[in-house]
Amino acid sequence: MKKNSAHYRFCFGPWNLSEGADPYGPPTRPAQSFDWKLAQMKKLGFDAMMFHDDDVVPDVDAKSEKQIIAETRELKKKLFDAGIAAEMVAPRLWFSPKTIDGAYTSNDPKHRQYAIDRSRRTIDIANLLGTDLIVLWLAREGSYLRESKNARKSVDYLVQAIDKMLAHDKRVRIAIEPKPNEPMDHAYVPTIGHALAVANLTRDPKRVGALIESAHCTLAGLDPSDEIAFAMSFGKLWSLHLNDQNGLKFDQDKPFGSANLRGAFNQVRVLEQNHYGSRGEYVCFDVHPFRPTKVEHWLAHLDNSRRTFLKLVEKARSYDEAKAAQMIADRNYQALDQYVIEHLLGK
Ligand code: XUL
Ligand code: MN
Numbered sequence: 001m002k003k004n005s006a007h008y009r010f011c012f013g014p015w016n017l018s019e020g021a022d023p024y025g026p027p028t029r030p031a032q033s034f035d036w037k038l039a040q041m042k043k044l045g046f047d048a049m050m051f052h053d054d055d056v057v058p059d060v061d062a063k064s065e066k067q068i069i070a071e072t073r074e075l076k077k078k079l080f081d082a083g084i085a086a087e088m089v090a091p092r093l094w095f096s097p098k099t100i101d102g103a104y105t106s107n108d109p110k111h112r113q114y115a116i117d118r119s120r121r122t123i124d125i126a127n128l129l130g131t132d133l134i135v136l137w138l139a140r141e142g143s144y145l146r147e148s149k150n151a152r153k154s155v156d157y158l159v160q161a162i163d164k165m166l167a168h169d170k171r172v173r174i175a176i177e178p179k180p181n182e183p184m185d186h187a188y189v190p191t192i193g194h195a196l197a198v199a200n201l202t203r204d205p206k207r208v209g210a211l212i213e214s215a216h217c218t219l220a221g222l223d224p225s226d227e228i229a230f231a232m233s234f235g236k237l238w239s240l241h242l243n244d245q246n247g248l249k250f251d252q253d254k255p256f257g258s259a260n261l262r263g264a265f266n267q268v269r270v271l272e273q274n275h276y277g278s279r280g281e282y283v284c285f286d287v288h289p290f291r292p293t294k295v296e297h298w299l300a301h302l303d304n305s306r307r308t309f310l311k312l313v314e315k316a317r318s319y320d321e322a323k324a325a326q327m328i329a330d331r332n333y334q335a336l337d338q339y340v341i342e343h344l345l346g347k
């Protein structure tokens with residue numbers, strides 16, 4: 001296969017400069033302003049920012065359409081002045097009192113309608129920011145106990161909601177970000193296979209694709225590089241949240257490569273082999289600082305993730321494919337295993 005020489009473009013979201021709160025303790029760093037976060041992007045070699053709707057317009061539910069348009073335009077100007085693109089916008093459908101029991105799959109029809117209305121507004125915000133990509137992390141679309149919701153009906157509700165979004169805007173593309181659990185016991189769209197199957201039930205499957213997050217694949221007991229390859233086989237990997245995860249625990253959002261360097265190498269290798277980025281897709285890092293991180297080290301997890309990614313690109317490009325192919329032809333997987341280890345360790 002021809003070696004990739006692509007130049008990657010990088011992205012993170014305002015939530016990735018988080019303050020360190022967890023369910024057992026308060027923040028460990030003071031909140032930084034949006035302007036400060038934006039100012040760090042270029043310095044760190046990043047090209048785009050990803051958003052939730054209320055990252056763009058705080059307290060979006062309480063604002064009029066006119067206010068939403070004015071605040072979005074103001075933010076768009078800041079992005080333009082900073083030379084930063086908007087990668088995607090995601091409706092934050094898991095904070096509101098109206099999404100306590102789920103959003104699109106809530107048992108309450110008024111709450112399902114709220115979720116659809118808010119998603120349409122997110123599309124309008126994305127349009128004003130100059131991106132056609134909407135990400136759906138289906139946070140509360142699942143159940144805590146199986147008997148509380150109808151799983152069969154829930155798939156219909158999801159498809160109906162996505163259809164309404166596709167009808168709202170003829171150009172919008174929806175990328176589903178699957179995650180198997182957390183905050184729910186079980187989610188209805190736990191893997192990339194589920195996401196693409198749901199896409200196929202919608203009114204315009206061509207405009208419904210996927211976003212893969214490394215940690216979410218690990219939480220599903222799957223290998224992120226195989227999930228990436230699967231989505232790319234369908235031409236449906238429209239965004240990517242690289243990070244790491246130390247086994248089947250809470251969603252850790254560790255720096256890329258932090259827990260499983262070989263797994264990170266395999267993700268980069270599959271992106272390289274399939275020319276990720278050649279259609280304008282960004283490499284996003286959905287990573288958080290470790291809670292003990294001091295204010296002066298606040299950007300390290302993003303900088304480190306990007307550095308690790310770029311070093312692994314070099315490793316993927318210098319991987320001796322001919323030598324590996326010989327070992328594969330000889331079915332000498334012991335030798336192949338050791339070649340990979342020594343290649344990663346360096347001479
Ligand atoms: C949650 C997660 C989200 C999405 C965006 O696990 O990854 O931050 O990426 O809503
Ligand atoms: Mn994510």
